[in-house]
Amino acid sequence: MMKKGVFVILFFVLLGNSMSVLAQTEPEDIAMATDEYQDSFYESLKQKGIENYDKAIVSLEKCIKLKPNDAVAYFELGKNYFFLKQYSIAQSSFEKATQLDPKNKWYWLGIYDVSYETKNYPLAIETIQKIIPFDEEYKDDLISLYMLTNQYDKALSTINEMNDKFGKSDDRERYKLQILSQGKYQNSEIENLITQIKQNPKEESNYVDLIFLYSKNEETDKALDVAKQLAKEIPNSEWAQVSLFKGYLDANKADQAIKSMNVILSSSKIDSKIKHRTLNEFLIYVNKNPQYAPDLEKAIAYFDNDANVDVAKEVGKFYHSKGQYENAIKYYEKDLKANSDTDRETNLLLLEAYTQAKQFEPMTKRAMTMIEVYPSQPQFYYYAGLGSNKLQQFKNAKTVLEMGLDYVVDDRTLEANFNIQLGEAFNGLGDAKKKEEYFLKANELLKQKK
Known part of the structure; x- marks a missing residue:
């Protein structure tokens, strides 16, 4: 979400007859140089406060006549023209303020407000880059502008830079997902995540993001390799169970494998493709070790609301292909009961299994x-x-x-x-x-x- 420069309430400090502006404080924190200037300036603030912007402008023009090089008066003039939606004059006023005092970020934010309001995004980018040296968190605004102007390479680079320095944010993660939905940016992000994992091996989110990208690209073996690395670094992670499950299964440690599998299947974080692969591996294992069939039944129940894959039907097909028609029938019937009892394909498969089972x-x-x-x-x-x-x-x-x-x-x-x-x-x-x-x-x- 873009911060956007905002006009805030300012206050005044009178120090005799001279005006001083504190370094990088808000521009209205001033003392008036003369009674006449002071009276006109306060009048402009009063009129602005009751939204009489035209009258406020008249008072500010008196101030400028009295002090032609007064940056604060030009800044206030820009704000009043901004509120009147006279953006061109507002911009000129803010620019004059920056020329007189280029080190005050509030004056640059005035130009930024105008450029953003008028959708002059190139100027907004140019201006925000001048504000960032004063406050680096304005790079979040820069990311938003890059997204608006489809400069996804720059946006992704800045997102990664900000995540590394300040930690992740919801807005940056949303932008990153939007960028990575376009496949051509995924390779650079994969490289970035690999680097991040090397630098921060205890940061779980980098492993998860990398697993997600590999899964999306149908590179499941690479995803499992990352899960194995995660299990080594963060054994308590839900994603670590993906690797542990495979290890337990290969070692014929069924009870531990089932425990890991249940964590995987019940997790809201783990990708559905990984879950399906986990179930398929356990199905193959149960085919050789039928004593664990009840655990398979419980595992399949996790997929009852899966809109993408009829898991019970796929299990039925597996047993069908193995000539285990009784098991195939059980899962076809389960699928028809849970989903559509009139699904044509499943019914034909079931009828064939009935035939083979006599x-x-x-x-x-x-x-x-x-x-x-x-x-x-x-x-x-x-x-x-x-x-x-x-x-x-x-x-x-x-x-x-x-x-x-x-x-x-x-x-x-x-x-x-x-x-x-x-x-x-x-x-x-x-x-x-x-x-x-x-x-x-x-x-x-x-x-x-x-």
């Missing part, structure tokens, strides 16, 4: 339900027909397969499978002629596919 009753029931949801999707008719045949409900199989066959388009394999199941249905109904007819048709379709 669970024909739940398969047939779900396929019939999905026909109501997707009445033109032939796959659901096929599974309903297959299940009915396996349950020796041949009449139902015949009916649903004949209905679904009408929806098969440009898929010879599926069409052949429909004909095979129709042959099975007619065989069960005792119609050998029809059975042979459908089996021959299926055979022809499979030959065409080759």
Whole structure:
């Protein structure tokens, strides 16, 4: 957030008939040189205080006539013109004040106020650079101006400089995120963070920022290397658990790995990609050590509200690919219950797993339900027909397969499978002629596919 120069209440010190301005104090801390000057100056302040800026200007012009080289009067004149939104005259007045007293930051801040108000950002940058020698914290204003003028290289460099000297601030971190959303600046920031870690190995935020950048760039191995370094330097860090988890898992220290994993998955600080990778590594471990399946169940629960990935579904696919259909079914059903019960892909995966596990009753029931949801999707008719045949409900199989066959388009394999199941249905109904007819048709379709 830009500080912006502000006009503040000033006070006066009378020292006989001479006026003195204390070094780098506010410009109204003055003593009047003459009674006439003093009366006019106080009148200008009174009129400004009640927002009679025109009358205040008249009084200040008298002051300038009495003392043509009085920087304070020019500064006050600039403020009144500023309040009247006569920015050009205000700027000229402030510039005159800086010419007469270039070492007073308040006069430069007057020019800065005008340049900012009129969106003359090049002048604002030039002016703020003259103010910074008086007060280095005005570099935060400079960062804001660099952001406004899309000078992101300079902004990033100044942000890092200020963070290093004064510590991080919310505004600077927000600006940095905005800059780093543009990939071309990420390499320079990575180099900066590596340097910062070398210089300040106990500062956790630098490790976290570097892990975040590597994760965003899909460089997960590098992110884990940084987490390992963090674990060495700051073992109590939540991010350190990422490295510790992997070490425990590799050493087959399951209880300690599970403890670290739960810290990772429950953390609000750790990136979701790292969490998904952690879960995947534990899933592979559980596949070889099934006694830890209950811990996997608890881990998956952390992702129940994950809008980006259906974790239970992905776990189901993992077990499906390993031929562990019972486990696949459990996780597909869990996913459908937690998310959309009518998700087409998950239902098809579940029906295939039911088939492989020979669970024909739940398969047939779900396929019939999905026909109501997707009445033109032939796959659901096929599974309903297959299940009915396996349950020796041949009449139902015949009916649903004949209905679904009408929806098969440009898929010879599926069409052949429909004909095979129709042959099975007619065989069960005792119609050998029809059975042979459908089996021959299926055979022809499979030959065409080759």
